[in-house]
Amino acid sequence: MACPRCDGTHWVCESHPERPWDGPNACGCGAAGDPCPDCNDAAPGDMPLLPKGLDHTITSIEAMRPLVRTSAGKPRRKPIK
Numbered sequence: 001m002a003c004p005r006c007d008g009t010h011w012v013c014e015s016h017p018e019r020p021w022d023g024p025n026a027c028g029c030g031a032a033g034d035p036c037p038d039c040n041d042a043a044p045g046d047m048p049l050l051p052k053g054l055d056h057t058i059t060s061i062e063a064m065r066p067l068v069r070t071s072a073g074k075p076r077r078k079p080i081k
């Protein structure tokens, strides 16, 4: 059964952490994504499951952060794909 919090996508909206960031029921408000605290709660230094559409060669949360949040700290829209 898929995680109800993130709808099984493993990512939630950073601004609305009770709503999925990806998938058919995605929040879509344009905020950055965060790993779902219920099913994708990676320890510091561990790699959370990546949302679809992000580069799977990324190997650390630090390397991935710029993809979900711009360097200016502004949220980036979710990748199209």
Ligand SMILES: [Zn+2]
Residues within 6 Å of the ligand: 013, 014, 015, 016, 019, 027, 028, 029, 030, 031
């Ligand atoms: Zn949202």
Ligand SMILES: [Zn+2]
Residues within 6 Å of the ligand: 003, 004, 005, 006, 007, 008, 009, 010, 011, 036, 037, 038, 039, 040
């Ligand atoms: Zn979840």
